[in-house]
Amino acid sequence: MFDGKAAIVTGSTSGIGLSIATAFARQGADVILNGFGDPDAIERTRADLAAETGVTVLHSAADMSKPAEIAALIGLAESAFGRLDILVNNAGIQHVAPVEEFPAEKWDLVIAINLTAAFHTIRAAIPLMKRQGWGRIINTASAHALVASPYKSAYVAAKHGIAGLTKTVALEVARDGITVNAIAPGYVWTPLVEKQIPDTMKARGMTETEVKEQVLLAAQPTKAFVTVDEIAGLAVYLASDAARSITGTILPVDGGWTAQ
Ligand code: NAD
Numbered sequence: 001m002f003d004g005k006a007a008i009v010t011g012s013t014s015g016i017g018l019s020i021a022t023a024f025a026r027q028g029a030d031v032i033l034n035g036f037g038d039p040d041a042i043e044r045t046r047a048d049l050a051a052e053t054g055v056t057v058l059h060s061a062a063d064m065s066k067p068a069e070i071a072a073l074i075g076l077a078e079s080a081f082g083r084l085d086i087l088v089n090n091a092g093i094q095h096v097a098p099v100e101e102f103p104a105e106k107w108d109l110v111i112a113i114n115l116t117a118a119f120h121t122i123r124a125a126i127p128l129m130k131r132q133g134w135g136r137i138i139n140t141a142s143a144h145a146l147v148a149s150p151y152k153s154a155y156v157a158a159k160h161g162i163a164g165l166t167k168t169v170a171l172e173v174a175r176d177g178i179t180v181n182a183i184a185p186g187y188v189w190t191p192l193v194e195k196q197i198p199d200t201m202k203a204r205g206m207t208e209t210e211v212k213e214q215v216l217l218a219a220q221p222t223k224a225f226v227t228v229d230e231i232a233g234l235a236v237y238l239a240s241d242a243a244r245s246i247t248g249t250i251l252p253v254d255g256g257w258t259a260q
Pocket residue numbers: 010011012013014015016017034035036037061062063064065090091092093113114140141142143184185186187188189190191192193
């Protein structure tokens with residue numbers, strides 16, 4: 001479906017981003033992976049995906065909290081492929097604490113990676129997409145772009161911000177063949193969710209099972225975690241020509257969470 005196209009997926013060495021990048025590569029797009037982790041494991045992932053799909057797969061360790069590194073990431077698509085068709089802003093971190101104890105430097109980091117990074121990638125990517133007369137920008141938001149939960153002030157603020165950025169940019173590029181949408185997952189079982197369990201146990205004085213059942217899946221009527229493949233399936237659809245009239249939307253994939 002995407003032969004000859006080039007995609008960047010930020011935060012794609014793990015979890016949702018890796019699943020989205022894999023799906024785009026399987027549909028024929030050249031892909032730049034981005035994110036942190038063990039260098040050998042990342043290289044294995046990159047080489048395996050390239051071997052399986054036959055597309056070019058690169059990795060950039062650009063830090064999404066650093067504007068100069070973000071500019072270099074977009075520049076890599078231009079220098080390696082001469083184009084950028086699909087941009088997925090997916091890198092994200094979480095920090096869980098009551099607002100009055102929330103470390104200021106954690107607030108800054110969550111806002112930088114989960115929100116400001118998307119501003120920097122988008123502003124650099126749009127001239128390339130306008131030149132092509134075609135582009136797809138997909139932001140991984142969250143159910144927390146639509147509703148809040150306690151102890152996640154920075155994350156909820158960043159994700160609500162991503163929703164606003166998505167709508168605003170969609171309006172600005174509506175006549176340029178570029179769509180801008182956000183996917184709003186409920187709880188997806190990834191390292192990001194796994195890592196926040198100890199802090200939530202501490203903040204709420206709960207056991208691990210209580211956190212899973214009463215905090216995480218309490219909000220999700222299906223009582224099942226969303227899978228990374230379900231998110232990737234929607235990303236592929238949003239990037240397809242069939243979705244050309246879908247723009248400026250925040251699409252929940254949340255087992256009914258935000259229907260309540
Ligand atoms: P994850 O921890 O598995 O993956 C996060 C990715 O971001 C990793 O590749 C990591 O290396 C990368 N990353 C972190 N900091 C970075 C930085 N400074 N620069 C570049 N890359 C960086 O998490 P995930 O659950 O797959 O989350 C991906 C996105 O999905 C995030 O934006 C998250 O907020 C969102 N999301 C997740 C869930 C969920 O339940 N897992 C729900 C809703 C939204």
